Amino acid sequence: MKLQTRVVLIFVIIFFLVTALVGVILPSAIHEQTLKSATESSSLQISLIDHSISAFISSAKSHVLELSQNPAVRDRDDSGFTNYLNADEETFILSPDEQEQGIITILNNYRTTNPYVNSVYMGRENGAFVRSHPRGNNTAYDPRDRPWYILAEENPDSVVITGTYRSVTTPDMNIGVVKALVDENGTFYGVVGADITLEGISDFISGIDPEGSSQLIISDENGIVLTSSDESQNYNDIRRFLKDGTFSFLTEESGIIRTDKGYLVHSISSETGWKIGILIPFSDIETETNEVIFMVLGYLIAGLILLSVISVFALNREIIRPLEELTGVSRKIVETGNPDQKITVKSSGEIGILEAAFKEMLEKIKTEEREIKEALGGERQAKAELKRARDGLEEEVKARTAELAEANEHLKDLDRLKSMFIASMSHELRTPLNSIIGFTGILLKGWSGEINDEQETQLKIIQSSSKHLLSLINDVIDISKIEAGTVELSYSSFDLVFVLKEVMDSFKEQAEEQGISLKSDLPGMINIYGDERRTKQIVLNLVSNAIKFTDEGTVTLKAEAVDDSAVISVADTGIGIPEEKISGLFMPFFRVHTKGRLTEGTGLGLYLSEKIARALGGGITFKSILGQGSEFALTIPLRCTEE
Known part of the structure; x- marks a missing residue:
């Protein structure tokens, strides 16, 4: 049975197994x-x-x-x-x-x-x-x-x-x-x-x-x-x-x-x-x-x-067809005894390595054949050595082919597991978390009856934890999209100042609880054509970080239009960033730790924000003095270009 037929048969079996399994569990x-x-x-x-x-x-x-x-x-x-x-x-x-x-x-x-x-x-x-x-x-x-x-x-x-x-x-x-x-x-x-x-x-x-x-x-x-x-x-x-x-x-x-x-x-x-x-x-x-x-x-x-x-199409193009061509060359060498065969395979990865090794083997065969003829001077001995070399070549080709097939199956398993994980996270976690957030909101508003103070406290904990987990899931999914180059942007015209005021309003209660003065210096209006939700996501992260790393003092949000760009800055009087930590600030899962201080977060916020800012055609810069505070500045075009 040909390799292509076996691959198709495997996909058919997987198709029916998955469909049957889902058909049993799903109802x-x-x-x-x-x-x-x-x-x-x-x-x-x-x-x-x-x-x-x-x-x-x-x-x-x-x-x-x-x-x-x-x-x-x-x-x-x-x-x-x-x-x-x-x-x-x-x-x-x-x-x-x-x-x-x-x-x-x-x-x-x-x-x-x-x-x-x-x-x-x-x-x-x-x-x-x-x-x-x-x-x-x-x-x-x-x-x-x-x-x-x-x-x-x-x-x-x-x-x-x-x-x-x-x-x-x-x-x-x-x-x-x-x-x-x-x-x-x-x-x-x-x-x-x-x-x-x-x-x-x-x-x-x-x-x-x-x-x-x-x-x-x-x-x-x-x-x-x-x-x-x-x-x-x-x-x-x-x-x-x-x-x-x-x-x-x-x-x-x-x-x-x-x-x-x-x-x-x-x-x-x-x-x-x-x-x-x-x-x-x-x-x-x-x-x-x-x-x-x-x-x-x-x-x-x-x-x-x-x-x-x-x-099947990708496997046929990238693996099966090159392997068949290499196999054909090997068969010709075995049948004709002539190692001087033209290899036309052009591929990369493991197949490319196999092709290079194959060519190297052919060169070795030619060299060995020539050396054998020169050393022994006899046709029979040269043929015997050549036959042994050919036998070794065939065995090595088989071994490399088996290794390649095994590596390919492993890569397919990893890719399938990644896809299943992302799909499962998106559906199985976000849907119930949204339900939990929605219904705790209903309970907190008293629509389903009165609740006592202890119940209200516990419900707020549930709602806060659910929102935190949902935010983490969204970050992981965003990272997956960014790494795959499939991040989606939705462009529209909006007032940046209105969005920034919404951000400030969302942190008023948290700032008051921490004893932090939340200030803003905003113009009357800044019209932008871009992705409102992604812009708001970046600013929310910057303000959240400023409050998180400020024990007392102020957090100030400013915005202004400079030439063809809008510049939004978030300054705090917090702990600042140690110089040795600056190089990894925009790396994934990087967190700033200070002695005696426990800081929440996953280390994904700045990494995501910087990637999204670049997708919007802008960027994030910062300056910080240890012990005095930090200032992060987001620059985005007033009119983003849809690509």
Whole structure:
């Protein structure tokens, strides 16, 4: 089997092995990641829904509190108010006096300006009942027996929310927002409140749609469904639908319940005590998982095919073809016995070394053959010596060829490992680190609930460490791109002064904590056409180093336009740089150490910054005095040239 055929066969085997391995491992990992992403997204959406509902209820509470403080509503004289205690539906006639009509107008104005409010009312200790609009049926009615009245009387100092209850005169299911009326002596004499129908809450929530085909469900603390994406569940006991998961849904602060239809992500509203859940169907998870799997496999297969084609082409051109030519020359020498053969191979590296050695061997053969003929003077002895030389040549060619093949395989393994490492670092580390940074930010902002001081401290440590690790990963990837000559620059017009102010703002807190004065001397504007992100990356590194190596004093950032360039300088009053350290300052992994001082960092910052500055068409210069401080100056063109 020819070498080229064997190489192609090896690539085919590797292709199928990698595809099969990924096909086995990938589905489970992607399913878990998809489920995690979906549940986290649902948890965030639940927080937003809780915030909306809490704002809605808080607004209603505020309005009811205002009503309870209205002088007309608080008037103790209720002897002339309408009373339904002994009302007869056939004979009762509603005839409010002027005082009561004024209160009715106040209550009705609030009802008509709040579309989700069903009715506004007031009950008194004498049994009187004043309503924003006439009742549907004038039946006998004692407000003092109603749940809203009893709850308000039990909590006279606050606006409270009742559980769900059915209206006496309509089929509506309501919740009440009520406030007790108490005089200056602390005597309770009535209740004012507003009813919000569950249908009104459903209408309010209907504007908040879960992602995909997920379903929203909200119940009160007793398990009565207040609103649901599946309208057939509204106003029913949630135990009919959740069954075994009901206890967890009603008692746990938050969590995920696996049901027969999907995953129920749930949480308890801090304002109302209601249970809010989003049901993610199994089909949504499976669909998204399959889409990601097919996409990854598609890219993987395409990448492997492209890599195989390029590798086979390169191997054929650089190794296989030269080896075949050398083998052909060797075969001709063996077949003809004539070492005077023309070698046309032009290659470098190990193949070039082999070619040179081959030519040297041929020259030695010729010399030895000539010497043998001259020394022995006999044709038979000369042929015998020549045959031995040829045999040795063939064995050495085989040995060198085997060494070259082994070296080539080793180089391919190293290149493949490097590519796999960079790809794995880029995807497997940056993606979860970005998620960690994002969600710690959400936790620190309190979007997922209140956190104590210790939790806040730990979360800040997590966020800071994640950002540091992500920065290190980005540095390593940037170095890889720079060394490969594939660093990417994105050109646009931007205001350099605005970027520098952003940099200064990002270090204010750190400088204050270290007792360092952060100063700047900037003009009004410097317009630049270049890579804004890379420019900012360099300045961030220079300012960070200045603060890092300054125990006290000042760090000053200056900028000015000089001819066709912008010069940005960062000066500090820090420890300075020892003279023996200066030569290695822009080398990778070089760090300035001083006795008794522990300095953070990897030693990649200045190396990367100098390389990026050169890619932008500029450079970095510095001057330093040990014990007095340092000044680094970045010079970049006002208009970078895209190449």
